[in-house]
Amino acid sequence: MEPVYRWPQPLLQVDDLRTYFYTRRGVVKAVDGVSFSVAPGETLGIVGESGSGKTMTSLSLLRLVPQPGGKIVGGKILFEGVDLLQLSEEEMREYRGSKISMILQDPMASLNPVYTIGEQVAEPLRQHQHLAGKTLWDQVTEALRLLRIPSPRERLENYPHQMSGGMRQRVVGGIAISCRPKLIIADEPTTALDATIQAQYLALLKDLQRQTNVAMIFVSHDFGIVARMCDRVAVMYAGKIVETATVRELFSNPQHPYTIGLVNSVPRLDRKVERLASIEGQPPALLNLPPGCRFAPRCYAVFDRCHVAEPPSIEAAPEHFAACWRVA
Amino acid sequence: MTSGGSVLEARNLKKHFPVTRGLALQRTVGWVRAVEDVSFVIRPGETLSLVGESGAGKTTVAKTVLLLEKLSGGNLLFHGKDVSQFGRAELREYRLNVQAVFQDPWGSMNPRMRVKTIVAEPLAVNTALSKQEIQRKVLELLAQVGLRPDQADLYPHEFSGGQRQRIAVARALALNPQLVVLDEPVSALDVSIRAQIMNLLKDLQTTYGLSYLLIAHNLATVRYMSHAVAIMYLGRIVEYAEGDELFEHPRHPYTKALMSAALPAHPDDVTEEIVLSGEMPSPLNPPRGCHFHPRCPQAMDVCREVAPVVTQLGGSHQVSCHLY
Amino acid sequence: MDVALGRPELVVEAGAARSQRRWDIFLQLNFCLPAAMLLLLVVSAIFATQLAPYDPLHTSLTERLRPPAFAGGTQAHLLGTDKLGRDVLSRIIFGSRVSLTVSLVVILITASIGTALGILGGYLGGWVDGLLMRITDISLAFPGILIALLLAVTLGPSLTTVVLAISLLGWAPYARLIRGEVLKLRTADFVLQARIMGCSSLRIMVTHIFPNIVNPLLILATLSVGLIILLESTLSFLGAGIPPPIATWGSMVSDGRSLIDTAWWISFFPGLAIGLVVLSGNFLGDWLRDRLDPRLRQI
Numbered sequence: 001m002e003p004v005y006r007w008p009q010p011l012l013q014v015d016d017l018r019t020y021f022y023t024r025r026g027v028v029k030a031v032d033g034v035s036f037s038v039a040p041g042e043t044l045g046i047v048g049e050s051g052s053g054k055t056m057t058s059l060s061l062l063r064l065v066p067q068p069g070g071k072i073v074g075g076k077i078l079f080e081g082v083d084l085l086q087l088s089e090e091e092m093r094e095y096r097g098s099k100i101s102m103i104l105q106d107p108m109a110s111l112n113p114v115y116t117i118g119e120q121v122a123e124p125l126r127q128h129q130h131l132a133g134k135t136l137w138d139q140v141t142e143a144l145r146l147l148r149i150p151s152p153r154e155r156l157e158n159y160p161h162q163m164s165g166g167m168r169q170r171v172v173g174g175i176a177i178s179c180r181p182k183l184i185i186a187d188e189p190t191t192a193l194d195a196t197i198q199a200q201y202l203a204l205l206k207d208l209q210r211q212t213n214v215a216m217i218f219v220s221h222d223f224g225i226v227a228r229m230c231d232r233v234a235v236m237y238a239g240k241i242v243e244t245a246t247v248r249e250l251f252s253n254p255q256h257p258y259t260i261g262l263v264n265s266v267p268r269l270d271r272k273v274e275r276l277a278s279i280e281g282q283p284p285a286l287l288n289l290p291p292g293c294r295f296a297p298r299c300y301a302v303f304d305r306c307h308v309a310e311p312p313s314i315e316a317a318p319e320h321f322a323a324c325w326r327v328a
Numbered sequence: 329m330t331s332g333g334s335v336l337e338a339r340n341l342k343k344h345f346p347v348t349r350g351l352a353l354q355r356t357v358g359w360v361r362a363v364e365d366v367s368f369v370i371r372p373g374e375t376l377s378l379v380g381e382s383g384a385g386k387t388t389v390a391k392t393v394l395l396l397e398k399l400s401g402g403n404l405l406f407h408g409k410d411v412s413q414f415g416r417a418e419l420r421e422y423r424l425n426v427q428a429v430f431q432d433p434w435g436s437m438n439p440r441m442r443v444k445t446i447v448a449e450p451l452a453v454n455t456a457l458s459k460q461e462i463q464r465k466v467l468e469l470l471a472q473v474g475l476r477p478d479q480a481d482l483y484p485h486e487f488s489g490g491q492r493q494r495i496a497v498a499r500a501l502a503l504n505p506q507l508v509v510l511d512e513p514v515s516a517l518d519v520s521i522r523a524q525i526m527n528l529l530k531d532l533q534t535t536y537g538l539s540y541l542l543i544a545h546n547l548a549t550v551r552y553m554s555h556a557v558a559i560m561y562l563g564r565i566v567e568y569a570e571g572d573e574l575f576e577h578p579r580h581p582y583t584k585a586l587m588s589a590a591l592p593a594h595p596d597d598v599t600e601e602i603v604l605s606g607e608m609p610s611p612l613n614p615p616r617g618c619h620f621h622p623r624c625p626q627a628m629d630v631c632r633e634v635a636p637v638v639t640q641l642g643g644s645h646q647v648s649c650h651l652y
Numbered sequence: 653m654d655v656a657l658g659r660p661e662l663v664v665e666a667g668a669a670r671s672q673r674r675w676d677i678f679l680q681l682n683f684c685l686p687a688a689m690l691l692l693l694v695v696s697a698i699f700a701t702q703l704a705p706y707d708p709l710h711t712s713l714t715e716r717l718r719p720p721a722f723a724g725g726t727q728a729h730l731l732g733t734d735k736l737g738r739d740v741l742s743r744i745i746f747g748s749r750v751s752l753t754v755s756l757v758v759i760l761i762t763a764s765i766g767t768a769l770g771i772l773g774g775y776l777g778g779w780v781d782g783l784l785m786r787i788t789d790i791s792l793a794f795p796g797i798l799i800a801l802l803l804a805v806t807l808g809p810s811l812t813t814v815v816l817a818i819s820l821l822g823w824a825p826y827a828r829l830i831r832g833e834v835l836k837l838r839t840a841d842f843v844l845q846a847r848i849m850g851c852s853s854l855r856i857m858v859t860h861i862f863p864n865i866v867n868p869l870l871i872l873a874t875l876s877v878g879l880i881i882l883l884e885s886t887l888s889f890l891g892a893g894i895p896p897p898i899a900t901w902g903s904m905v906s907d908g909r910s911l912i913d914t915a916w917w918i919s920f921f922p923g924l925a926i927g928l929v930v931l932s933g934n935f936l937g938d939w940l941r942d943r944l945d946p947r948l949r950q951i
Contacts, residue, residue, distance in 0.1 A: 049518040050489075164607050194381035195545060196604045199589035203603050221519055224591020247595045265523035267552040269590050270597065272572055276552065278523035282488050394848055423850045436841035440863040450849040503849070 009081065010037040011182055011215050012061075017075035019053075019060045028286045030056040032239035034075075035313075038183065043209065043216040045230035045247070047223060047262075051283045052236040054219045058185045061217075062102060063092050080182070098128035101176040105188040107168035111160040117144075117171045118156030124179050143178040146211065147171070148204055166197040170204070180212060187219040202229055223266060227251065235259050238284055238294040241313070245320040255322035257299045293325070301326050334369045335407065335506050335539045336393065336426075341366040342401030343388050347612065360611050362388040364563040366402070368556075370507060373533065375540040377550045379586070380560035383608050386543045389560075390509050393541060394428055395419075424454055427500040431512035433492035437484040443470075443495055444480035450502040469498040473528060490521035497528065507539045514549065526553060547590045551575050556644070559583050562619040563611055570644040579647045581624050618650065626651060682939040686932035690877075693929055696745045697752040704742035705730075708899045712737035717915050732917040734907060740917060743899035744925055750900045751929065754815060755880045759873050761819040766826020767869060771857050773827070774834025784827065791824040797886065804892030814893050818883050822876065829872055833865045867944040875937035878930035885926050901926050 019031040031053045038044045048054040059065050060072050063084065077084040079100065084092065101124070104110050111120060121140045125131045131139060137156070144152035147170040160168055169189060176184050186205070190198040206229065209216060218229055226233050226247065233250050235243040235258065243256040254260045264277040281298040292307040293299070299306065305325050313321045314328050343363040346356040363385045370376045378386040391397040393404065395411075404411040406422055414422060427450075430436045437446050444466050451462045467477050473494040484492055493513060500508050513529070514522040530553065532538060544550050550557055556570040559582065567580040578584045581602075588602040604623045609615055615622050621631040628650060636648045696703055715737040719725040725732055731740040773784035800817035807813045837843060838861075846856045881901075887893035888902025896903060901922040908918030 049520060166607055194608070195547075195589045196381060196585055197607060199585075200603055203601070222591065223519075224593065227592045227595045227597070251594045251596075262520055265520055266593065267523075267526070267546075267548040268593050269548040269551055269575065269587065270593060272575075273552055276523040276527060278527055279520040280524075282490060282521060283518065396844065396847065420850065423848070426848075428845065428848050430841045430845070432841055436845055438842045438860050438864070441859075449846070449851075453849060453851050453855065499845070499849075 011040045012038040013078040015076040017060055018073045019056050019065055020071055020073050021069050023069060026287045029239050031060060034241050036234050038215050038217060041213045041215055043230045045218045045226035045233040046236060047220060047226055047233060048236035049221055049283055051286060053239040054236050055187055058187050058219045061185060062096055062100060097124040098179040099181050100183045101181045103172050103176050103186040103189045105191050107165060107172050110172045111168060113160055116157050116159055121174045121178050128179050143174040146177060146208060147174045165193055169201055183215045185217045243322045249320050255316045255327050256324045257301045258295050335372050336370045337405040338366060338368050340402040341399060343392055344400045358612055361563050362611055366565055368558055370539050370541060372539055373537040374555040375542050375553050376556045377542040377544055377554040378558050378560055379544060379550055381545060381608060383611060384560040385563040386560050390511055390543050394509055424503045425506045427505040428509040429496045429500050429513050431516055433489045433516060436496050439484055442481055442483055447499045447502060469501055473498045489517050490525060493525050509541045511543045562614055566648050568646045573645050580649050581626050582620050686935040689928055689932035693748050693752060697749045700746050700749055704745040706739040706742040708738060708743045708746040709897050720917050731921050734918045740921055743904060744922055747899045747901045750894060751881050754884045755877050757815050758818045758822055758880050759876055762822035763826055763873055766823040767830050770827040770830025771834055771861055774831040775838055775857050775861060788824045788827045796821045800887055801892045809892055809895045811894055814884055814887055818880055826872060829868055830865055833868055834861055837861055837864055871937055871941045874933060874940055877933035881926060881929055
């Protein structure tokens with residue numbers, strides 16, 4: 001499939017990415033033909049539930065698919081025109097942490113408990129920019145300042161356990177931003193945080209983006225985060241992207257029955273809902289999937305064709321794609 | 329809050345955990361004030377929600393209601409009678425009537441027991457029913473939560489998270505309780521499954537006249553499920569209202585901040601952006617005066633010195649804040 | 653639940669998948685070889701009289717110090733004879749009886765005591781736990797072999813003495829391990845649920861806690877086999893074990909000590925037997941530990 005370039009050239013263009021897991025009981029097609037793009041400075045949201053493949057997609061971008069068993073078996077990941085899947089491990093390592101970095105869900109697990117936070121933020125700077133001495137520590141302090149950590153100079157000597165959850169997640173952000181990457185992938189970064197801390201953190205990330213013009217990919221199961229943070233959204237289900245649109249389009253005019261179901265099954269704070277719509281059944285086990293559309297068993301708008309053939313991505317409105325026969 | 333016809337009433341609940349030092353002779357050097365002066369009423373067939381962030385004390389309150397923790401002060405009244413005065417028989421009665429569903433669908437069931445044994449256990453331990461009668465009841469319960477009889481022989485790990493929560497609900501209902509404590513029942517589940525479970529809980533409430541004490545941090549979930557809401561901060565209730573009042577007219581600055589922090593349902597939803605500074609302080613050393621004053625965007629001098637008292641705002645709406 | 657980075661959640665299909673997994677253990681060499689070795693031990697212990705070519709106690713002054721069949725001896729004595737003319741092979745076969753008996757009895761005693769104390773201490777906590785743990789610490793601090801020797805001197809060497817001595821030393825690791833597991837389980841939601849529905853502490857310990865510690869228990873028991881046999885052999889070697897003329901591997905090694913440069917086979921073969929059984933026990937224990945990884949949930 002010929003990649004379609006939008007003008008200007010996107011920062012990241014993913015074409016037909018496939019990541020499979022080879023287990024004793026069969027092949028799990030965790031990511032099965034996923035395509036999307038991210039423009040410089042843009043925020044893309046990837047929304048899905050467990051088993052949708054969203055985390056595996058984000059790991060594939062950095063070629064950090066868990067071994068043994070996991071393997072990227074096809075597709076292209078074009079970052080600034082370079083196909084990351086063709087690089088050697090050495091070359092790939094130069095991208096990780098410096099051009100593309102990642103923020104994970106649990107700050108306590110992301111930070112090494114035996115090193116100071118200063119050391120941990122310094123690590124990518126040492127590794128990629130070969131800084132040392134005063135220049136190094138100035139950059140480290142700057143990174144912590146960008147993440148609004150109070151009195152950064154004094155904090156350099158702190159250990160992770162001496163800080164609160166919200167602060168730790170900021171340190172993780174500091175590590176991610178230290179080398180001024182072009183793209184940050186955030187995988188459920190606020191799930192472990194309290195509501196008010198989450199609000200602080202998201203406001204911070206938005207601010208950071210404004211200052212450094214970094215592009216972001218937000219992986220989440222929460223539509224609310226996406227509504228607040230993202231410019232465009234891709235909805236994933238069972239290893240495939242079922243809908244892509246701008247955030248406004250997606251919420252006002254969802255096309256795919258899964259998206260419609262999800263949007264209607266989330267309770268509202270701004271008004272009283274009498275009865276929530278719910279999607280029947282549960283997400284499929286990814287082994288031995290039946291032919292046809294993967295959402296068919298749970299779909300309220302299903303008809304015969306859905307069980308036979310997988311729908312391609314169809315343009316329902318300008319820049320709004322949905323993989324559904326109903327849209328055709 | 330009036331009592332009349334309540335299933336459970338809490339009056340000035342207090343729970344302090346001692347902080348000890350020393351190896352052999354454990355000296356108490358401080359107290360963690362987990363719950364401080366909490367009062368509420370749960371009426372038959374209704375849901376009271378306790379909302380707050382971690383450290384607010386809501387889980388501790390739940391544990392005291394379930395008699396898993398002893399109160400340091402205050403009273404729990406079950407149908408108007410003080411639980412601390414209960415003898416063995418009355419305590420047993422209380423236990424049978426107050427059950428729980430916890431957050432984690434993976435840890436809440438013994439992985440070595442089959443589902444039918446898990447759901448049967450409350451009956452086996454507390455009633456004198458025969459094996460057949462128990463089995464019949466178990467299948468009935470499973471059907472009510474939407475599971476098939478042939479699934480009764482399986483083990484918990486053979487079910488998905490949502491299905492496990494259904495089993496947990498079936499187990500909680502086995503003894504026909506009057507009150508079920510729901511501790512974040514849907515937080516660990518996928519988004520598309522949450523609505524299923526919430527609807528199930530609401531339906532069961534209507535069918536059986538169950539009361540729920542819902543512990544949650546997601547305000548939208550709370551709005552969907554509750555008849556009354558209490559917002560907790562650092563061990564105290566800072567605002568309480570019934571129906572939609574709290575959501576339509578939040579008064580306490582913390583409540584407003586929580587509502588602002590709640591993520592929008594639509595990108596065009598403009599919420600007044602209130603971003604709080606700092607973090608929730610430790611319950612070991614709460615700030616003087618109003619606990620919330622260090623983070624409050626509307627803090628006044630009096631807030632630093634004097635703790636606010638409960639102010640009635642008309643109807644059932646109450647708030648603890650010097651602004652009122 | 654801790655979701656290991658990137659593991660897709662696979663809902664296990666009931667029934668069919670479980671039985672299929674049972675049969676493929678035979679394909680794993682890690683299981684087959686040590687299991688076969690231990691099976692051999694059991695078989696030779698049970699059927700010793702049928703399998704052994706000679707009476708292990710039968711002495712023959714004419715057949716003294718015969719080398720093994722492949723090193724210059726006759727087919728009559730495959731592994732040679734010792735200084736009293738007793739057939740080495742037969743003595744090894746009969747020796748397996750002793751090793752097996754001691755292992756089984758000791759494991760039974762130590763596992764029972766250790767588990768019971770571990771569950772009680774771990775679940776009940778407080779002063780009960782404190783007391784039991786101090787007793788466990790004391791037991792672990794004892795110099796093992798010395799106590800065994802002391803017992804042997806006081807009670808006289810016999811099978812009972814050996815079992816008693818090893819058991820005395822052996823229960824503490826079980827108590828430690830089980831207590832650790834129980835501490836983790838005690839705060840699990842399902843234990844809380846059991847309390848909420850009115851289960852007594854005893855019922856919780858028996859129906860909820862115990863079935864969930866069976867796995868680590870099994871692993872420790874399997875790994876203990878080697879250690880017990882080694883201990884028994886050491887005691888026999890030092891003369892504090894089962895007295896002659898009963899054939900035990902340890903005493904056979906000891907007997908052959910002085911003749912190691914001329915009649916090496918007297919010590920070598922029993923020594924080899926000890927080594928193989930100990931290794932098998934350890935390998936099987938390791939395999940079991942991998943197999944019973946909690947992420948895989950069930951055996």
